[in-house]
Amino acid sequence: MWKNKNFLLILGGTLIVDVGFWFGIIGNLEFLQQNIESSFYQSLFLIVGILMAVILAPLAGRIVDQAPKKNIIVLSSFVRIFAVFFMFAAIKTGSVWWMLLYNVFMGAAASFTMPAFQALLPLILEREQLLGANALLQNMMTVSRIAGTALAGFMLVKVSLFSLYLITLIAYIATFVCLTFLKVNEHKEEKASTTNKNRSRFKEVFPIFKAHPAIITPFLLVIVPYLFLAGFNLMIIEISELQNNPSIKGTLYMVEGAAVFLGSVILNRFLKQRAIVPVLLGAVTLVAISQLTLYFSTIHWMPFVSFALFGLTVGVYFPVSNTIFQVEVPQEFHGRFFSFKRMIESLMFPLFMIMTGYFLDTLGIQHMAVLYGGISLLLIVLYGWKVLRGNEDTRTMKVSALEASK
Template sequence: MWKNKNVWIILTGEFIAGLGLWMGIIGNLEFMQQYIPSDFYKSLLLIAGLLAGVAAGPAAGKMIDSRSKKNVLIVSGIARMLSVLFMFAAISYGSVWLMLLFLIGIQLSAAFYFPALQASIPMIVKDEELVQMNGVHMNVATLSRIIGTALAGILLAYVSLTVVYALSMAAYGLLLVSTFFLSLEEKQASDSENRISQGGFLEVMPVLKKAPAALSALILTIIPMLFIGGFNLMVINISELQQSTAVKGLLYTVEGLSFMVGAFLVKKLADRFNHIKLMLIFSLSTSIAHLSLFFSDHFWMSLLSFGLFGLSVGCFFPIASTIFQTRIQKEYHGRFFSFRNMLDRVMFQVVLLGTGLLLDTIGLQYMVLVFGALSLALTLVYGKKQLLAISRSSAVCREPEKASR
């Protein structure tokens, strides 16, 4: 895998683009802090951008399946760079409306770029290398997040907001240039495959029903999302609970490092154990991490909870991505990954609003019990069904062996 130039192009591009993305996100927060006093209006602005990405999902999925994935990556890369021009204008005129156009442009380009990237990965590595590739890819994204946010924080102390966005745009430009060097083996499709690729967005639903492992992975993804959706709000509340500003940085660091460890370990585990069983184990450990935040007023307990969560999702997501890439027909990859992208965005917003509501009404310690218990119940109920299905399929496989004897 490491001798494949496409792997290096994607990983290097992901790191550079990640730096630009997170520098831009910190820039967004800085701009909103200057021009938007209301937290409610800030949230509305961010949600508007996300909703634009969700609305574009069906068109993005259909286009990715029916067009060259490399061309989709290139066009969405150009659109991302052009979107930054709105932000330069927003800074120049102090206009929130121009920033809204920037957020919509960024989210629209992301709605095409990320599903196309997920659909491209199975085209550059072998099936047995997918878990390792997905794990390394997520580690690179995590590393770029840590470095990008830290770099933006340092830069804002010394340079203007315009310079931060200029560097962000330069990173997007490097990603665009690297995309031209990708060599994707996009074979000429047959007439039947063309009909499948040009079908409607909702055709992904019957495909999911025929791929129970992929459907299981999609449902189990709800469990880490219950934690991720309220991540930032929980960090702020833990900091207030412990009356420590330093703990915020430590929680992010511990979670990020644990995630990277999990993503490195998952390849060995995936080679030895059933993928669905592994997902159930990591869903269970994610639920435990959520419940253990009841004791988040203790410094070491909060670090342990976030460390366990990072390790769990570092193993969970590479396995989930591999299941999606291998169990869903490649002709449906664009529509499926667009559908998953839409689902993640909607779920994130629902959990974020639910977290805010529960924090205001019952507080952090009881909120984590509610979400943790929900995660645990989903894991146990759904896990029981999946384990029974696995044992039945194993029994069916053994029947022909007995007959042959």
């Protein structure tokens, strides 16, 4: 895997583009604070990009299944470069409408990029390499999130908002250049896509769940980690205020990031011979426990325990679930499936974020922790009881089976 040039380019491209993305997020927040007082209106501008990704998901899925995936990834990278110039116009004029266009184009690029990346991995790697590759990509995204938010926050104190987006532009250009060097043999894919072009429909993704029941568990249980993930930043701010300790924010990010790496190590060394369903159920149970432990957020060290437990889940759950999808879903449906998956996650994220904000205001983090932990445990128990009584093959399939030769 480490000798695979294509994978190294994707790994490097993911790191650079994600750092640029988080620079853009921090820059957006700063620009909105300078130009819009209402928190409600600020949230509307931030959600626009997510809504665009949801709207374009059906079209993106069909195109990813029909067109060369490298071309889609490279073109999406160019769209990101183009979008940054709208932010330059926004900063120059002080108009939030230019920023709206920036978010629209960024959302459009994201709707194509992630499904294409997920569909490309099985084409450039051997099946037995997918689990490790997904774990590495998850770690890389964690590093970029921590580094991107920390660097952007530090730089805003030292440099102008324009300079921050200039660095973002340079990151996107570097990503574009890296990805143009991808060399992927997609001839077979292109031939199949041409044959099925006229009858390729987005709705064809739904029967896949019945035909491949192994994908149902990771697809549904993702609700639990997203319940935590969507309110991640809001909860960190709340804990910082609760303990009257601004410095705890950066430390919590680092603890969670380190736990993601540890989760990946545990997955690769100790969980490969375990059955997939218990591994996934165990991972989301850790999320429920991490939510419940937030009840003790007034105790200085307890939030570190909560975020470490969540980080362990991220390091295990997402690499396993992504590998299941890449292996179990037929390759000709990868684009549509991963677009549908991203569409659902894009809908969950703002919904859960708004819920978290509302409950933090009305209940406080301690009571919200009990509520979220209770909901998560109820979902885990109900679904776990059902799935463990279900199909024997699906229930007992081991993580190592994902690496077995076809």
